[in-house]
Amino acid sequence: MMGIHGGDIYRNFVTLDFSVNVNPLGIPEKAKEALHQAVELCGRYPDMKAENLKKAVGEMLAIPEKYLLFGNGASELFMAVAHGIKAKKIILPVPSFYGYEYAAKATGSEIIYYEMNQKNSFALTKEIEHFLTEDTDILFLANPNNPTGHLLPQETLKFLLHRCRDKGITVLMDECFIEFAGSQFSMVSQIEEFDNLMIIRAFTKIFSIPGVRLGYLICKNPLILTKIACQLPEWNLSCFAQEAGCACAKETDFIQKTVNYITMERQFLEQGLLQKGFQIFPSTANFILLYSEEPLYEKLLAKGILIRDCGNFRGLKKGFYRIAVKTRKENEILLESL
Known part of the structure; x- marks a missing residue:
């Protein structure tokens, strides 16, 4: 690595x-205070169900708490998705974050790379639909994309989500940088409509706490959530991550x-x-x-x-x-x- x-x-x-x-x-001041206070909690195990954190993030996003899973950073969730879904074939637009490829390779998935065009500023277009065959299990998307910073229009995203749903393809959307573009561009608002949509976000970037390690996954499909949850370790969130997350969710x-x-x-x-x-x-x-x-x-x-x-x-x-x-x-x- x-x-x-x-x-x-x-x-x-x-x-x-x-x-x-x-x-x-x-780091927001309230998050710093929460991290300092969390020292006093180190003498006991953290809440395995992360109930306070789940409530805080559910309220922040205005979604049911049951749609949420938490991980030791987004990276742990990418790996849990790969192991939980056990995808045979994955479509991966490139250039993009290496963590997707790393997770896919860990489970032996076949990766089909869809190269975005420099002449188009590496923007993903609807042309990718020709790669979305019925034997595809997962389409990875990043919005905004890393390292290009390109933001996909919601119209394009909805088009791809419909196409993928028609063909039984699950869409994993990385929104770890969405807050910098504006939360109004997030697809969280569409989570009720698409049960083939998973969104992964993190506290790392927007709240400047990469050392704390805290990410979360949003999905309404209980079958998918169960498969992924089974791949996550017990007590994977420290008391520092949970306390900082509760504070950041109000910021x-x-x-x-x-x-x-x-x-x-x-x-x-x-x-x-x-x-x-x-x-x-x-x-x-x-x-x-x-x-x-x-x-x-x-x-x-x-x-x-x-x-x-x-x-x-x-x-x-x-x-x-x-x-x-x-x-x-x-x-x-x-x-x-x-």
């Missing part, structure tokens, strides 16, 4: 990390503040990159994909700045890089260092 993901600050000298895409506003104002800030700083970064002659791709998330023939990764790492070299993403090539949207001061340092 070495080199597959960003954030390797442990084996590099890094003063600024632009390789991971967490909220530049940091609606923090999320809106984040959306406004990210929009402003992303535009600032995009303008700066364009002025320096880089090719960038439209993003709705808290990161930007760019292309350059310069060896940017090595150039910036020599200055203590870590970015994500995307040359190892399936569907991309050498010269593609992803940079996180951070604070104005940090963004200015990055632009000055290029």
Whole structure:
């Protein structure tokens, strides 16, 4: 797994990390308080059913609590889905997050890669329906996609969900970055209509708590939920994850503040990159994909700045890089260092 993901600050000298895409506003104060208070709970086992967390997230999303499963980060849920569904054939649009491929390979699934076109800014189109054969078990989608930041229109998503339902295909939708684009673009509002839809989200990015490890899956289909739940370890959520999650679930104002800030700083970064002659791709998330023939990764790492070299993403090539949207001061340092 070495080199597959960003954030390797442990084996590099890094003063600024632009390789991971967490909220530049940091951890909400209430979440920090909850984490400190959780120390007193370490002397006992955490609630295996995570009832308080389930109630808090259910209220946050306005959905029944029975639709929710929680995991030690989204990554644990991807793996649980792969083992629970036992898919023989998976459709995976690329470039996209490596974790989907990693989970699929763990169960020996056949993976059909659907390459998105650079000329179309790597946007997924309805053309993928020609790959959706009746022997397909799962279609992986990311919205917004990582590393491109592209947001799929709801009309396209509904079209694909209908096609997949007609052919008995389950859709796994990764919405781990949806809050940065705006929660109104989430497909959670459609969860009642499609029993073939699973949505995975996480507290990691929007609340800047990757070290806490907390993700959740939403699905109305009880059969699917049961299959996945059987693949999750007992006590997979620490008291820290549960307490922080309950606090974060109430931070609606923090999320809106984040959306406004990210929009402003992303535009600032995009303008700066364009002025320096880089090719960038439209993003709705808290990161930007760019292309350059310069060896940017090595150039910036020599200055203590870590970015994500995307040359190892399936569907991309050498010269593609992803940079996180951070604070104005940090963004200015990055632009000055290029």
